[in-house]
Every structure is written in C-alpha cells, then in structure tokens.
Amino acid sequence: MRxxxxxxxxxxxxxxxxxTGKSTVFNCLTGxxxxxxxxxxxTVEQKSGVFEYHDEMYTVVDLPGTYSLTANSxxxxxxxDFIIQDSPDVVVVVADASQMERSLYLLTEIQMLxxxxxxxxxxxxxxxxxxxxxxxxxxxxLLGLPLVPLTASRRIGLDDLLKTIERTVSGKPEVSSFExxxxxxxxxxxxxxxxxxxxxxxxxxxxxxxxxxxxxEHILSLxxxxxxASRYSRLINILEQPQYGRLYMAxxxxxxxxxxxxxxxxxxxxIRKVSRGKKFDRYATHPVWGKVxxxxxxxxAFAVSMMIAMPLMGILQPLSMSLSRLVRDAFSSQxxxxxxxxxxxxxxxxxxxxxxxxxxxxxxxxxxxxEDVGYIAxxxxxxxxxxxxxxxxxxxxxxxxxxxxxxxxxxxxxxxIDSWQQRMVTLVVVSIVPxxxxxxxxxxxxxxxxxxxxxxxxxxxxxxxVAHIYLTSYLLRRFIxxxxxxxxxxxxxPYHRPNWRTIFSYVWVQMKSFIRRAFTLISVLxxxxxxxxxxxxxxxxxxxxxxxxxxxxxxxxxLGLNWRLFIALLASIIAKEASLxxxxxxxxxxxxxxxxxxxxxxxxxxxxxxxxxxxxMVSPASALAFIFAFFFTIPCIGTVATIYSxxxxxxxxxxxxxxxxxxxxxxxxxxxxxGLLLF
Amino acid sequence: MSEQMIRLHQMKTGxxxxxxxxxxxxxxxxxxxxxxxxxxxxxxxxxxGKRGPLIxxxxxxxxxxxxxxxxxxxxxxxxx
Numbered sequence: 001m002r003x004x005x006x007x008x009x010x011x012x013x014x015x016x017x018x019x020t021g022k023s024t025v026f027n028c029l030t031g032x033x034x035x036x037x038x039x040x041x042x043t044v045e046q047k048s049g050v051f052e053y054h055d056e057m058y059t060v061v062d063l064p065g066t067y068s069l070t071a072n073s074x075x076x077x078x079x080x081d082f083i084i085q086d087s088p089d090v091v092v093v094v095a096d097a098s099q100m101e102r103s104l105y106l107l108t109e110i111q112m113l114x115x116x117x118x119x120x121x122x123x124x125x126x127x128x129x130x131x132x133x134x135x136x137x138x139x140x141x142l143l144g145l146p147l148v149p150l151t152a153s154r155r156i157g158l159d160d161l162l163k164t165i166e167r168t169v170s171g172k173p174e175v176s177s178f179e180x181x182x183x184x185x186x187x188x189x190x191x192x193x194x195x196x197x198x199x200x201x202x203x204x205x206x207x208x209x210x211x212x213x214x215x216x217e218h219i220l221s222l223x224x225x226x227x228x229a230s231r232y233s234r235l236i237n238i239l240e241q242p243q244y245g246r247l248y249m250a251x252x253x254x255x256x257x258x259x260x261x262x263x264x265x266x267x268x269x270x271i272r273k274v275s276r277g278k279k280f281d282r283y284a285t286h287p288v289w290g291k292v293x294x295x296x297x298x299x300x301a302f303a304v305s306m307m308i309a310m311p312l313m314g315i316l317q318p319l320s321m322s323l324s325r326l327v328r329d330a331f332s333s334q335x336x337x338x339x340x341x342x343x344x345x346x347x348x349x350x351x352x353x354x355x356x357x358x359x360x361x362x363x364x365x366x367x368x369x370x371e372d373v374g375y376i377a378x379x380x381x382x383x384x385x386x387x388x389x390x391x392x393x394x395x396x397x398x399x400x401x402x403x404x405x406x407x408x409x410x411x412x413x414x415x416x417i418d419s420w421q422q423r424m425v426t427l428v429v430v431s432i433v434p435x436x437x438x439x440x441x442x443x444x445x446x447x448x449x450x451x452x453x454x455x456x457x458x459x460x461x462x463x464x465x466v467a468h469i470y471l472t473s474y475l476l477r478r479f480i481x482x483x484x485x486x487x488x489x490x491x492x493x494p495y496h497r498p499n500w501r502t503i504f505s506y507v508w509v510q511m512k513s514f515i516r517r518a519f520t521l522i523s524v525l526x527x528x529x530x531x532x533x534x535x536x537x538x539x540x541x542x543x544x545x546x547x548x549x550x551x552x553x554x555x556x557x558x559l560g561l562n563w564r565l566f567i568a569l570l571a572s573i574i575a576k577e578a579s580l581x582x583x584x585x586x587x588x589x590x591x592x593x594x595x596x597x598x599x600x601x602x603x604x605x606x607x608x609x610x611x612x613x614x615x616x617m618v619s620p621a622s623a624l625a626f627i628f629a630f631f632f633t634i635p636c637i638g639t640v641a642t643i644y645s646x647x648x649x650x651x652x653x654x655x656x657x658x659x660x661x662x663x664x665x666x667x668x669x670x671x672x673x674x675g676l677l678l679f
Numbered sequence: 680m681s682e683q684m685i686r687l688h689q690m691k692t693g694x695x696x697x698x699x700x701x702x703x704x705x706x707x708x709x710x711x712x713x714x715x716x717x718x719x720x721x722x723x724x725x726x727x728g729k730r731g732p733l734i735x736x737x738x739x740x741x742x743x744x745x746x747x748x749x750x751x752x753x754x755x756x757x758x759x
Binding site: 067068070072098099100101102105106214215216217246247250251254285287377381382384385487488489490491492493494 | 700707708714715717718726728731732734740741742743744745748
C-alpha cells in the first residue's frame, strides 16, 4: 500500500521516542487522511497519511515510537529499515521539550543515517510551565539542524514546521554538529582507519562506525564479513581498551546533548518543576492502592464501553429481528431458502458486527484516553511482578482483565502493549480467559449435574485456566515468537491533559479499519454456518452440520461428547450463549432452522424443562467433558474477527483458532477420563 | 561525605547517587543507555519498596526498573 503512496512526491518519516506527542503531530499534519495497515510482512501496525501544502503532495509515515535505533526489537528494526531502505525525503524527529536530555538521544542516532532531518521540539507549553527558557535560535545552530518549537496539542507552530519541511526537502543533508564532534573522537578516528571505505548494506560510514563503537552485535557481524581477520582482531583489541567500553558511545551522545542544552536552555526553579498528578501518582504506583486503582480503572473502562454500546444494542436487536421477519415472510412462498439465508445468515451476522462495533468504539475510546493521559504505564508498573510469573509483561494485565468481561475487549486491549512479541503472546492467551457470556452456560450446565460441587468445579476450571495461560504463553515464546526481553525498564511519562482531537481521530481511524476487516469476516462466517445448518423443513437433525457431528461421533464420543453436545460446542463459535439454544433444539425442546437465528432467541429457552431432559440424557462425565471443552474452546466469532482486525493477518487468526479447537478437545477428553473415574 | 559502591536497588527512597557502571549483555546495555542510564548520570530514588520494581528519576524523566535490572547498575551513593 505504501508503494502507491510513493507515486506522490514527498515522503516524510515521523520518528520519535514514545510519549513525545508524536501521534498528535501526525494527526495535526494529516487530519483524517489516514490509512491504517501493517508494515509489509509484519503484524505491526503502520499508520500513514497524506496532506497537501503549497500545491505539493506529502506522504507521512509514522514510524514505531522507539527509544533508540538498534536491531534489538522489531519496532526498532522497522523504523531503521524504513529510513535506510525507503530513504524518505525528510525525517522529522519529535522530541519532548520538557524532557530534552533523554528525548534527543534518538536524534543522535538518526543523524548518522545521512538523511535530511528536521527536529520538532514538541510540548513547548509544558516546558514553559516548568519555567524553562529555551533559546531556539541558539539551540538550532548548536544542533546544526533545522529546529521548530511546537505545541502540537494546541496546533501552535505547525505552519513553521511545514515551512521548514518544505525548505529541508529541497536542500541537501548537512554534516550535523554531532557528527563533526564525533569525528574528533580518538576511538572514532581509529575505527575509521581500520574500516577504510567499507560498504555495508547502504549504511553510511558514520553509522557503521558509531554502531561499532557501541559494539552492536549486528553491525560487528557485518563488519567481520567485510574486513580481513587481522584487521578485525585489531578492531576488537581497540574496542576492548579499558578507557572505551561498551557504554563509551552512549556517554558521548549524552555528553553532546548536555553540551547543547547547557548553552541554550536555562532551567526553571526546582519548585515549579513539580508537575501535575504527583500526589495521585504516589497512590497509582503504590503496591496496594495502585492495584486497587488499576482494577477500578479497568472495571470503569469496561463499564464505559458498555454504556456506549448499550443504547445502540437496544435499538439494533429489535430492529434487525423485525427486519429478519419481514424478509423471511417476503420470500417464504417463492424462494424460502433465500429468505432464510438473508434472515438467518446475513442479517444476524451484520447485526452482531454492528453491536460489536458499538462496543468496540467504547473500548478504543477508553484506551486512547488512558494512554493519552499517561496512565497505562502505571497500570503496567503495579502488575509487572504478577504478570512476570506467567511470562507476560505488566501491560498484559489490562487485556487479561478486560477479557473477563468480553474477549473482544481483551483482544483490542492488547494494543497498549508496545513490544511486538509480548503483544502477540497476550493477544493469543486472552482468549483463554472466560467471558461473562461463557459463565452463563457453564453455570447452567454445572448446576444441573454438580449442584453441590459447583465451587469445586469452578476452582478446577480456574486452575486449568491459569495452567493453560502459562503453557500457551511458554509455547508461544519458545517456538513462535522467540526473543529475549531486556527486562523491565519503562518510562513513567508525566500526566497530560487529554487531547480530545487526538483521541477522537484515533477512534475514527481504528473504527474504519475494524469495519473493513471484521465485517467481512463475520458476514462470511455467518453465511457459512447458515449454509451448514439450513434445512428447508427446519429439521436440524438432518442438516449438514448434524451429519458432520454424527460423522465425528466415534471421535467425539471418545471425548465423552455425543454429537448433540458436539454441535452445541461448535455453535458456541457464533456466540457463547447460542450453545444453550442449540442444546434446547437438539434435545427436542426448541424450534429453529439455523444456529444463527439463536442469537436472537437465546433468552426464550425454557430452562427448567431443559435441565430435566439433559439430566436424563447426558452422563455426569459427559457433562464435565462438555463444560471443560466449552470453557476452553475457540473464541466466539466476534473475537476471531477482532483478532483478524487487530493483527490484519489471516495466518495468526486461523492459527490461534485451530490451536483452541485442539486444546478444547484435549481439555474435554481429560475431563471425561477424570469424570469416568469420579462418577 | 563518605561514599561507597552499591547496586541501584540498594538505594533508599529519596537518596541520590551517580552511575558508576552497567553490567550485563549488549541488549540490556543498549536499552538501559537509551533510557538514560550511562556512567556519571545522577539518579534520585523516587520509590523503593520491599518488593517489586523501583522508580527512579534521571534526566528529567521517571523510569520504572525491575529489581533484577537494577542489580546490574552499579552506583556511587551516600552511605545508607
């Protein structure tokens, strides 16, 4: 998709550390002309957008927010590869004026890549509040780069930024003052002599030398292939001299930054530096209160999402029910199957998607808000120790907790995790967490067979759940997304007032992307299930789905599930609640021509009567097998669609679904064997 | 004032120290240095409870760091 954009004239890459207001700058530049996709071949989200300035078209590519540029993480590699391989016409580096020492670090790396650079010094208003006086003119000349002061949240300085970008694009990259400073360094000079005019994947010489000074493993291996063994050992000898060491380069970078700041910034008094939210932060990071606040935040997040969704659901459900009836009646005499396809397949599918959408808008909104004000990092902080025990990051706590409400919210919540590896692991494991709808079915079945032993049943389900999460997380990290983590070193960004423009633009863009992917998938799946379960005479026992169930009967009865329970298990893919309705029909107590229609009628089941029938026809061991298989089965259609919309990858969507089909059957089989011993 | 070499997690809340050296593998070092931990950096301990990660202040930012990671950071600080 980026290739098409390249036909437009100018490409801007937007780089910056996390929490520097980079996405606000991106929104200011592009407005609503944004496109959300993936980086080619990756499941990392890429945002790009276009705008016009002085009759020229500009494409802005938002690079992942990273603290530095090494090959350490996927995000860093993506950012680096884009700058090197796609050679944008200009790289805008966003830095935080209130935390310049650290946020200019990335600049010292990007400068080495011989691309034109513009520095956007964002959050000038915060710096002013702190009483810092920044001499922009002086700082710009000390950096040796075009420097633009910016308050993106209030759109101050944008025009200046555009002018500067325009000017920089037509000019040539100059040797920055940091590069000049570096060339005077003895170690740089020695390495320069050893390497000579080395050629390395289009990397600039100053980048190669600076990364060699850092003893970056990737660069060292590239260098090793390109110079003689004797020269390489000379290089290593020099690097290992005690006065240098692996932190020498980083120290030079900070030394240069401090030098620039010392001459161009006069800091305000310490008292005025006390930023907002300090008092709240003492509680938010407290080992006990912090957790209480975090849980409260997550419950509110879920409640707000529901509050946004509820009115819409209230309108949608009766509306689509009457529409369904209307369509069915209209076609009933002429082409009943077509009427059924629309009323039992397509309309319920679209309704589910719309209801999901209204819910997910709320979820997007709450995350954007919590992220924007800077709270998410605190939540990650207080749960880090607990999450580490199951191999996850502190930020995984949010998706996991949200999943107890609804797995769709859980999957969406994984977007707060900034490490790709951790995000993918969490995204898959959240589906193990039982949602509210699932408990309804479990408690119904459980109450019939294990009334007194219910607490024991629930306890055993939870124990298996924790073990399942642990094992799945382990397997994923071991085989699918390997990579060592650098442990916990995380910025706790200062609190900011929410920027509504950024938040709403985020919700809007994500919503569009969700509609495109999830709607298609849900409609296709609903139609497929309809086709399998449709019978013109309405007798589901003779449908294709039932034949499939009967065909697998030898296998499933090994798991303790007769074909009726097996079909009910399959039906939970549409919605967990649908299982009950299917059970009712298959055990001869309800009416309906297809599974999808149960989404509307699931409340109409005569539960007391059903309970009696099931108790007679199903053994306790089978019931136990069903409960376990059901508990750990494939997430519902909505969650699957959300996984697709979040990863934008069919491979991950199908892979994780198949994985849960398998683990569900294994859990069912084990429970059945245990059940046979017990009962 | 008497000073001694200790690990970052041995600092008490409110104390200040100066980074002497960092241990560990390249991956950790590059992550830590990009977050501001290099020799001669002044660090103030914001919060150090009995368990769980620490919060420190350096270079105008607050950073949360795990105990295991803090053990790899050698600092020169006031004697506790």
